[in-house]
Amino acid sequence: MTTPLLDxxxxxLVVSLGRSAHHPLLKGVSFQIMPxxxxxxxxxxxxxxxxxxxxxxxxxxxxxAVSGGEILFKGQNLLALPKREMRxxxxxxxxxxxxxxxxxxxxxxxxxxxxxxMFVLHQGKSWGEAEKLAVEALGNVRVxxxxxxxxxxxxxxxxxxxxxxMIAMALACSPDLLIADExxxxxxxxxxxxxxxxxxxxxxxxxxxxxxxxxxLGVIASICQRVGVMYSGCLVEENExxxxxxxxxxxxxxxxxGALPRLGSRSEHGRQRLVDIDSIISDRSKLTxxxxxxxxxxxxxQP
Amino acid sequence: MTAxxxxxxxLHVRFPISGGGLLGTGRRALHAVNGISxxxxxxxxxxxxxxxxxGKSTTALSILGLQEPSEGMIRFRxxxxxxPGAPGRMDRAKAVQMVFQDPYxxxxxxxxxxxxxAAPLRLHGITAASEIxxxxxxxxxxxxxxPEQAGRYPHEFSxxxxxRIGIARALILEPEIVVLDEPVSALDVSIRAQIINLLLDLxxxxxLSYLMISHDLSVVEHMSDRVLVMYFGExxxxxxxxxxxEAPTHPYTRRLIAAIPDPDAxxxxxxKPDLYPTMxxxxxxxxxxxxxxxxxxxxAPARSELxxxxxxxxxxxxxx
Numbered sequence: 313m314t315t316p317l318l319d320x321x322x323x324x325l326v327v328s329l330g331r332s333a334h335h336p337l338l339k340g341v342s343f344q345i346m347p348x349x350x351x352x353x354x355x356x357x358x359x360x361x362x363x364x365x366x367x368x369x370x371x372x373x374x375x376x377a378v379s380g381g382e383i384l385f386k387g388q389n390l391l392a393l394p395k396r397e398m399r400x401x402x403x404x405x406x407x408x409x410x411x412x413x414x415x416x417x418x419x420x421x422x423x424x425x426x427x428x429x430m431f432v433l434h435q436g437k438s439w440g441e442a443e444k445l446a447v448e449a450l451g452n453v454r455v456x457x458x459x460x461x462x463x464x465x466x467x468x469x470x471x472x473x474x475x476x477x478m479i480a481m482a483l484a485c486s487p488d489l490l491i492a493d494e495x496x497x498x499x500x501x502x503x504x505x506x507x508x509x510x511x512x513x514x515x516x517x518x519x520x521x522x523x524x525x526x527x528x529l530g531v532i533a534s535i536c537q538r539v540g541v542m543y544s545g546c547l548v549e550e551n552e553x554x555x556x557x558x559x560x561x562x563x564x565x566x567x568x569x570g571a572l573p574r575l576g577s578r579s580e581h582g583r584q585r586l587v588d589i590d591s592i593i594s595d596r597s598k599l600t601x602x603x604x605x606x607x608x609x610x611x612x613x614q615p
Numbered sequence: 616m617t618a619x620x621x622x623x624x625x626l627h628v629r630f631p632i633s634g635g636g637l638l639g640t641g642r643r644a645l646h647a648v649n650g651i652s653x654x655x656x657x658x659x660x661x662x663x664x665x666x667x668x669x670g671k672s673t674t675a676l677s678i679l680g681l682q683e684p685s686e687g688m689i690r691f692r693x694x695x696x697x698x699p700g701a702p703g704r705m706d707r708a709k710a711v712q713m714v715f716q717d718p719y720x721x722x723x724x725x726x727x728x729x730x731x732x733a734a735p736l737r738l739h740g741i742t743a744a745s746e747i748x749x750x751x752x753x754x755x756x757x758x759x760x761x762p763e764q765a766g767r768y769p770h771e772f773s774x775x776x777x778x779r780i781g782i783a784r785a786l787i788l789e790p791e792i793v794v795l796d797e798p799v800s801a802l803d804v805s806i807r808a809q810i811i812n813l814l815l816d817l818x819x820x821x822x823l824s825y826l827m828i829s830h831d832l833s834v835v836e837h838m839s840d841r842v843l844v845m846y847f848g849e850x851x852x853x854x855x856x857x858x859x860x861e862a863p864t865h866p867y868t869r870r871l872i873a874a875i876p877d878p879d880a881x882x883x884x885x886x887k888p889d890l891y892p893t894m895x896x897x898x899x900x901x902x903x904x905x906x907x908x909x910x911x912x913x914x915a916p917a918r919s920e921l922x923x924x925x926x927x928x929x930x931x932x933x934x935x
Contacts, residue, residue, distance in 0.1 A: 356803040356804060356805060356806075357774075357803050500666035500667050500830065501666065501830060501832070501871060501874040501875060501876075502666065502870055502871060502874040503666075504874065504876065505873070505874035505876070508876070527803060527804060528876060529804070529878050530833075530875065530876030530877045530878050530880075530881060531876040532878075533876070533877075533878035533881040533882055534876050534878075534880075534881035553882065554882050557878050557879075557882060558882075567805065568804055568805060569878075570808075571804050571805045571807065571808035572804060572808070572833070572878070573808075573811065573833040573834055573836065573837035574833065574877065574878070574879060575832070575833050575836060575860070575872075575875055575877040575879065575880065576836075576860070576877075576879065577837075578836055578837060578856070578860075579857065579860065579861055583815075583837065585812045585815070586808035586809075586811055586812055586837075587808060588805075588808060588809050588812060589805035589808070589809075590805075590809070
């Protein structure tokens, strides 16, 4: 039996509201990601999908705090790791790309230098060597004229190019896990399609596992092998992507899929009103009491 | 034949840009909208799709009178809506209204819903308190809110409810045309479905005409009667929703549709290697652009025209 790369066990997160009051954000979330696997967390605003990823990166700031559970990365509990150790891991073994590359990049430094910094910090390369590697990294994410583009500042690039720079930076040290939090939400559709393909191909080629966070079910379906559906701080359903889309079991997942206008459905079925999630779910507060987690056969023959 | 509700004829919008020339003093113009013509019929939903910078929002702003066209004519029921002989803002407001993408940014945080909805009525000469109250009450019910919520402020509502308020404000003057600028793209999936359903219900109930600006093609397919595909200031393809989604012809339209992250397409891509294998025969014609390399917006584009390739279906081809 292979050990999971990332094993989140009963993770609980709270936001503290003053001295003694807490509001739960994650109410015991457990899921695992295998080496090389692309796992999607899907949910609406406030479902807790982004804070879960920040917890893995060790980037939670007050008033957010972990109140229970474990985050095991290669068997090591990240929550118990000293800050120094966590810093060594972050960017090196676990990397992250964000929704808005303009705010994640340093506007005062060329993109080449920002990528090169990864090699200097994590691999002890000299700056000269690192900058050559940075140009190579830009080429890998298919930025045209990488040697010229390396000298650009972020504002000289389009949104799609900036997101490619983010990916080049994130994958610079060939991490084991890439966390992508809505990386294509701010992009135009055709650019989004290119960036998604890039993430998929590069991660598959390097064996990098992906934790992909999105509200967009179509994006999740196109990139992930397994999906977890989050609602109000709970994982309400988890299954392999195809099984989840073809046979959603939890009523919230069913509502979510029915609420989505599907391409081609008007041709087939005519125009129907979309499912109103509130009309099929009588009591939202009861939603998180039930959950459907498909049993996963870790030793199964399926690769 | 009756005149169409809205008629846009050869609309051009150019923005002057400094820079260029020997000392950076030359004046150039960015051609944001480059000769757009279309009509909107009563009760119809026409969508303009395209990516950032294609000119779709500029087109909408021109219709709303918020952007002066450089050339061309916009007519409402045969009367000019912009340019010489156009009515003032007040009359235009009764004809065309807009629903914005971000309802929080487009509602005044210091005004209660009642104040926001009453202002346009007062401006248009409706001053009797009972009538104002009655119309606000009816409108709130129309958009799925309760009259009791009229006293609340925007921050007291959820995103979906705020968009309902935005719709109520657009409809309070009973316009015939509503411009919807990305009306659901800021909303969560479940809320988005509710607002789409609401917009379709209101369209039927009040026989509204929608001009929808969107980049979300699955929403466009669901809601539209006709679709215009814009690429760098020009219409590259137009047709009924069936023509556009079942037989897209221009390379850019195909690229756009192929790029939609649709769960069914993503899971069945192996089963359907080519979504649209049949290409209509277009003898002796070629496309100016393949839709993947952007043209230079500062130079005059290669000569092209919209060619009819089927009932209601036109596509831009090079002039031989």
